[in-house]
Amino acid sequence: MQSEAADPRIDAAAAESHEPQSPTGRQIIDFELRNSLPRVRATSPSSADPPPGPAAASLVMGTDPGSTLKIVKGEFGYVLEDVPHLTDYLSDLPTYPNPIKENPAYSVVKQFFVNQDDTVPKKVVVQKDSPRGIHFRRAGPRQRVYFESDDVNACIVTCGGLCPGLNTVIREIICGLSYMYGVDKVLGIEGGYRGFYARNTIQLTPKSVNDIHKRGGTILSTSRGGHDTLKIVDNIQDRGINQVYIIGGDGTQKGAAAIFEEIRRRRLKVAVAGIPKTIDNDIAVIDKSFGFDTAVEEAQRAINAAHVEAESVENGIGVVKLMGRYSGFIAMYATLASRDVDCCLIPESPFYLEGKGGLYEYIEKRLKENGHMVIVVAEGAGQDLIIESMKSMDHEDASGNKLLLDVGLWLSQGIKNYFTSRQKMTINLKYIDPTYMIRAIPSNASDNVYCTLLAQSAVHGAMAGYTGFTVGLVNGRQTYIPFDRVTEKRNKVVITDRMWARLLSSTNQPSFLSSKDVEEANIREEQPKQTSGEVKCMENGST
Ligand SMILES: Nc1ncnc2c1ncn2[C@@H]1O[C@H](COP(=O)(O)OP(=O)(O)OP(=O)(O)O)[C@@H](O)[C@H]1O
Numbered sequence: 001m002q003s004e005a006a007d008p009r010i011d012a013a014a015a016e017s018h019e020p021q022s023p024t025g026r027q028i029i030d031f032e033l034r035n036s037l038p039r040v041r042a043t044s045p046s047s048a049d050p051p052p053g054p055a056a057a058s059l060v061m062g063t064d065p066g067s068t069l070k071i072v073k074g075e076f077g078y079v080l081e082d083v084p085h086l087t088d089y090l091s092d093l094p095t096y097p098n099p100i101k102e103n104p105a106y107s108v109v110k111q112f113f114v115n116q117d118d119t120v121p122k123k124v125v126v127q128k129d130s131p132r133g134i135h136f137r138r139a140g141p142r143q144r145v146y147f148e149s150d151d152v153n154a155c156i157v158t159c160g161g162l163c164p165g166l167n168t169v170i171r172e173i174i175c176g177l178s179y180m181y182g183v184d185k186v187l188g189i190e191g192g193y194r195g196f197y198a199r200n201t202i203q204l205t206p207k208s209v210n211d212i213h214k215r216g217g218t219i220l221s222t223s224r225g226g227h228d229t230l231k232i233v234d235n236i237q238d239r240g241i242n243q244v245y246i247i248g249g250d251g252t253q254k255g256a257a258a259i260f261e262e263i264r265r266r267r268l269k270v271a272v273a274g275i276p277k278t279i280d281n282d283i284a285v286i287d288k289s290f291g292f293d294t295a296v297e298e299a300q301r302a303i304n305a306a307h308v309e310a311e312s313v314e315n316g317i318g319v320v321k322l323m324g325r326y327s328g329f330i331a332m333y334a335t336l337a338s339r340d341v342d343c344c345l346i347p348e349s350p351f352y353l354e355g356k357g358g359l360y361e362y363i364e365k366r367l368k369e370n371g372h373m374v375i376v377v378a379e380g381a382g383q384d385l386i387i388e389s390m391k392s393m394d395h396e397d398a399s400g401n402k403l404l405l406d407v408g409l410w411l412s413q414g415i416k417n418y419f420t421s422r423q424k425m426t427i428n429l430k431y432i433d434p435t436y437m438i439r440a441i442p443s444n445a446s447d448n449v450y451c452t453l454l455a456q457s458a459v460h461g462a463m464a465g466y467t468g469f470t471v472g473l474v475n476g477r478q479t480y481i482p483f484d485r486v487t488e489k490r491n492k493v494v495i496t497d498r499m500w501a502r503l504l505s506s507t508n509q510p511s512f513l514s515s516k517d518v519e520e521a522n523i524r525e526e527q528p529k530q531t532s533g534e535v536k537c538m539e540n541g542s543t
């Protein structure tokens with residue numbers, strides 16, 4: 001471990017830094033960032049160069065000790081949860097006209113640049129007297145950029161599990177940097193976070209990545225564990241990297257936040273941009289994560305197969321396991337899309353097997369009615385029941401994620417035992433586990449477009465000097481979201497929400513919930529989430 005005093009680069013950088021000058025005739029925007037850095041003022045060097053913060057005179061900055069968020073308050077309860085900018089800790093950075101202006105493809109676009117004040121509301125369903133609520137900065141190209149094309153030295157890393165679309169995002173970061181901004185130095189870090197200090201790097205060009213979106217997986221390979229913030233930032237510094245693109249799930253975004261904090265502490269001119277990846281769709285705030293649509297579509301093939309098998313025999317049961325460690329979105333959407341599913345089990349909704357209203361009773365009823373049935377089970381469902389029945393130990397992977405027991409096998413065995421031992425009826429059960437086959441395919445057409453927009457938004461943000469942000473779709477608009485916002489909690493299926501009710505009504509399955517379960521779920525959802533703007537919000541509200 002390297003101490004601050006032992007690193008000469010930190011002292012040198014700190015000695016060079018000084019309080020920003022008061023800008024002439026420009027609004028000074030004060031804000032307070034959480035930890036070690038002193039209070040700073042974001043300024044804009046020239047009138048042709050809009051400041052990174054909102055320019056509207058009515059906005060005042062709020063301060064929130066203990067919060068990592070950069071909060072801007074406006075009228076009528078308007079709150080902007082802004083993302084950091086290089087000028088927050090580096091003063092007098094020169095800016096340059098955005099080279100996109102010279103690009104023939106984009107020069108005809110009527111309003112190509114995003115208005116500096118554009119923000120996107122988190123909540124779109126409002127009442128006439130409700131406050132305007134939380135907003136995020138709108139993503140997109142800015143008039144001026146904080147990097148000269150020739151000076152950019154970017155790198156890309158992929159971490160965590162696989163997900164359809166990883167290669168598309170990699171490709172579009174490289175092509176976006178090159179075609180829109182004329183950047184030609186992009187390094188691929190191999191093997192996830194530990195690749196920064198333990199693996200090789202590869203030079204990436206539009207030509208070398210031309211075809212990669214047609215392949216599953218990640219050409220950079222990935223890993224879990226191995227995040228050593230100081231070693232990673234040392235490596236970034238040693239290589240002269242000044243833009244870091246980090247693609248990964250909730251764990252990866254936490255790692256990206258740690259890297260950003262260390263970079264900021266060392267006062268380096270390095271932009272850190274996260275692109276959220278998770279096939280489980282469990283990242284908070286954003287509408288959905290890339291690869292999710294592809295996964296739901298591919299899951300249909302497994303469900304169809306299970307259905308064909310089940311309806312072709314007497315008392316046929318098809319059990320399909322889908323991914324979803326903590327969140328059952330893939331299972332829920334795949335079930336809703338298919339209409340062949342009779343029962344969907346997810347981690348968020350407790351269920352029980354035996355007795356009145358239990359799963360076995362429902363299976364029996366369904367077989368008597370229809371002669372066959374299909375069950376979709378998310379991998380994280382029923383883990384408490386399995387642990388109870390197998391007296392198993394808790395295990396974790398290299399990143400500290402819970403290692404799951406195979407709910408599909410366990411459930412299939414349980415159903416077989418139930419019907420055999422009680423001589424209820426002869427059943428014919430087929431268990432299909434397509435999880436890794438689904439995760440390993442290339443992204444479908446709509447995910448490819450989505451990946452492209454995410455990658456381009458990340459590139460625009462980094463070029464414009466924003467840092468410490470995750471790019472994401474909020475209510476259909478590309479935004480920059482502070483890391484903390486996407487890592488503080490997981491996106492989960494809300495079982496008291498209308499979407500889960502739609503599922504229950506489509507499958508006709510029992511909810512398996514006691515009134516106590518419903519009460520607990522309601523309490524979980526109703527707990528207000530205080531921000532410094534004192535705006536209460538509910539994640540994943542009804543659609
Ligand atoms: N709290 C944390 N602080 C720093 N690094 C972290 C943290 N949590 C996870 N990481 C690092 O992020 C990387 C990926 O984490 P993880 O394996 O949990 O996958 P993920 O990004 O959550 O993706 P997935 O959706 O596949 O779970 C790992 O290298 C891990 O060490």
Ligand SMILES: O=P(O)(O)OC[C@H]1O[C@](O)(CO)[C@@H](O)[C@@H]1O
Binds near residue numbers: 278
């Ligand atoms: O086997 P691995 O690579 O650890 O990944 C499995 C996990 O990854 C995820 O797909 C999330 O990326 C989970 O659904 C699943 O539990």
Ligand SMILES: [Mg+2]
Binds near residue numbers: 249251
């Ligand atoms: Mg994760």
